[in-house]
Amino acid sequence: MIKVFKNENKDHIAYPIGGLGAGMICLNGNGSLGSFSLRNKPQLKNNPNLFSAIHIRGVENGTRVLESSVPKHYYFDAENAGNGLTGTNYGLPRFESGEFSSKFPFATIKLKDKSLPINVSMVGWSPFIPNDEDHSSLPFAALEYTFTNSSDKPLDLVYSFNAFNPIKVNNDSGVRVIENGMSFYQEGTTTQPHNEAHFSVSALEHAFIDAAWFRGSWFDPLTMLWKNLSTGLILDQHHGENELSSPGSSLCIPFLLHPKERKTIIILMTWYVPISEVRTGETVKQFKAKDYYQPWYTSLFDNATDTHQTWIKEFDILKKETLAFTRAFYRSTLDPLLLEAVSANLSILKSPTILRQKDGRLWAWEGCCDHWGCCDGSCTHVWNYAQSISLLFPTLERGLRETEFTVHQDSITGHQNFRVLLPIRPPLHHGHSAADGQLGGIIKMYREWKISGDTAWMYKLYPEVKRSLDFAIEQWDPNHIGLIVEPHHNTYDIEFWGAEPMNSGFYLGALMAFVEMSKALSLPHELYLSLYKRGRKEFESLFNGEYFFQKTQWTGLRSTLDIKDENSETKALIRLEGPKYQYGNGCLSDALIGIWLSELAGLHDLIDESKLKSTLNSIVQYNYKASLLNHCNPQRPGFACADESGLLLCTWPHGDKPSLPFVYSDELWTGIEYQVASHLMMKGNYESGRMLVQSIRRRYDGKIRNPFSEYECGQWYARAMSSYALLYAASGVRYDGLTQTLTVRKTLKEEVYFICTPTGFGTISIKGADSTVKPYFGTMNIKKINVLGI
CATH class of the missing domain: 1.50.10.10 (Glycosyltransferase)
Incomplete structure (x- = not known):
């Protein structure tokens, strides 16, 4: 049985999503994203202003951030709490309640609101495939939102992903429109090359992109954004080359749901931060050059575009192989x-x-x-x-x-x-x-x-x-x-x-x-x-x-x-x-x-x-x-x-x-x-x-x-x-690669265990002296099964 976190038991959840050594975004217990640590180091208090929302046409107060309520400890503990949490979206309407569960590396959040005619669930994950360290080390993340019409009437809805530039350091930054999405950027300089960063978001279906948010002072951009979202306004626009860049961007997908019908919208996120300021320790003389850490994915991708296109291209196979691990492990x-x-x-x-x-x-x-x-x-x-x-x-x-x-x-x-x-x-x-x-x-x-x-x-x-x-x-x-x-x-x-x-x-x-x-x-x-x-x-x-x-x-x-x-x-x-x-x-x-x-x-x-x-x-x-x-x-x-x-x-x-x-x-x-x-x-x-x-x-x-x-x-x-x-x-499961022997302990009733060898993973079913190996990924070179206790 998988544990379900509800009410205050989900308030401190921050679930890491990202590749091995590739950076992290946390999916929080209420469905928000935070702790953006994309710059090759921890940035656990880096909670940029971005969110998904749903608008239901014809429903009073039918526009909600796709999150449950903000954890109460944020009111006092979060950065800038003493200034009223300016720069956040915590004041926008949300769903009444939610619950969180996980089957690694998939986290699932279910949102509920009795005043709305829809049920919503979201799944956040990133590739994790044992023995495939390369595909498990990519700067990829996915969010999958599923909407179900719980009413007896058709619904006209608009999904949106909205973000202020989450990697902005200074004004040498902005956003570009890409196919069905947007790519935020921050330029580096000669003296601070590690400032360079890219963060891309797109949908796996046609989306309208508003990369020309209202440019103003005080709270103008978020105020105008929520006005657009709460009226179901769909914009497809961007500022000119020589204009001041938009403070953020939105991705919108309108769709219809018949009674009891469901739809899943998949959002893909990638990042590309090729240079860092990370370096530790003293070194011997011949290694005195001030070289700095660079992530492995920079050996694979030349730029942010290559990174994002690869995620789009390989999404299906990487999900299939990641699901294979999850199914084997939780079997x-x-x-x-x-x-x-x-x-x-x-x-x-x-x-x-x-x-x-x-x-x-x-x-x-x-x-x-x-x-x-x-x-x-x-x-x-x-x-x-x-x-x-x-x-x-x-x-x-x-x-x-x-x-x-x-x-x-x-x-x-x-x-x-x-x-x-x-x-x-x-x-x-x-x-x-x-x-x-x-x-x-x-x-x-x-x-x-x-x-x-x-x-x-x-x-x-x-x-x-x-x-x-x-x-x-x-x-x-x-x-x-x-x-x-x-x-x-x-x-x-x-x-x-x-x-x-x-x-x-x-x-x-x-x-x-x-x-x-x-x-x-x-x-x-x-x-x-x-x-x-x-x-x-x-x-x-x-x-x-x-x-x-x-x-x-x-x-x-x-x-x-x-x-x-x-x-x-x-x-x-x-x-x-x-x-x-x-x-x-x-x-x-x-x-x-x-x-x-x-x-x-x-x-x-x-x-x-x-x-x-x-x-x-x-x-x-x-x-x-x-x-x-x-x-x-x-x-x-x-x-x-x-x-x-x-x-x-x-x-x-x-x-x-x-x-x-x-x-x-x-x-x-x-x-x-x-x-x-x-x-x-x-x-x-x-x-x-x-x-x-x-x-x-x-x-x-x-x-x-x-x-x-x-x-x-x-x-x-x-x-x-x-x-x-x-x-x-x-x-008692152990694999010996020298003899290609799998050892397992004898059981009285039938048991199933996860097994992983250097060439594949799967399960072994054992009852008494009888055993059956089922591969889920790769091949497991097992010549002999040694059942202890016989």
């Missing part, structure tokens, strides 16, 4: 709550979190601030959690590994920067590495090899993978204990001192991943296997009878704790407790993240199974809070607070919490909650895992937060794509 009989959590976070792939540069390589922020990306560089330890791209767009994910190992890794030392520069280019290597990111990259390298079955690709990167692992051993385990003991940077933006399960789990996984890759290439691996065996044994020493913990250590290491520049109170605290920002005997929700990632990649039995399960159960027992009313969080409380529920990053059930534990420890992150939830399910504790997922989705119910943007350090935060692991956790 699944998995718990609707899990499908909701997975699909909601696929929206991240359509947000400005994702960029794809001109040569096709993927790059990403961690999330989106209002006006810029948050935390740059495809951050390796954050992307350890994200599971969706590796399975849906494996070519793009392999590109991330290539960037990590061949561009951002020192070819001599093996030091790997955990943040990639943009445009992608070699960095300076003067910062610390992230243990979880660097070691997780080796596990992900193994994962990509297994998914693709491409041993030649793995062999090409193998020397750099070895260099990376050798660096990690020398840097963090110089005495070959088998655990990470030296101070190690990690996803919490601090260094842990001493052995602890989170990063040592990554270490064990990386060692075994490298052993398996070495075996496949018939290359020496004895050192790494012996380190793994030693580490597995030593890992047991981190178990306190309930869960794995940290043995905080700051003496007897190669590294020394330098406190000479600290203030007096910090020095006193460190002398008493040791380094700041540790967790010690705390119960860390991320304790098994390295083991989780390894198991998802196909590496099993890395540590004692009974202690693993005990740790997972302890994490739920101690860290899950049904209410946060009594929880103290001096850090960032906005992710969850008050009477909301969820999983804390860490607790100290035995009363030994450090005075200054690691930063963020009192927070709740959905990416970690999904990681724990899916791991619980993988180990048979389905109900506890489901409880965690339910807590997340209750917090993101549309009333307080956007259900389609789970945030952490910015909106559409990448870590939340750990939710994709729920599909495997609940079904």
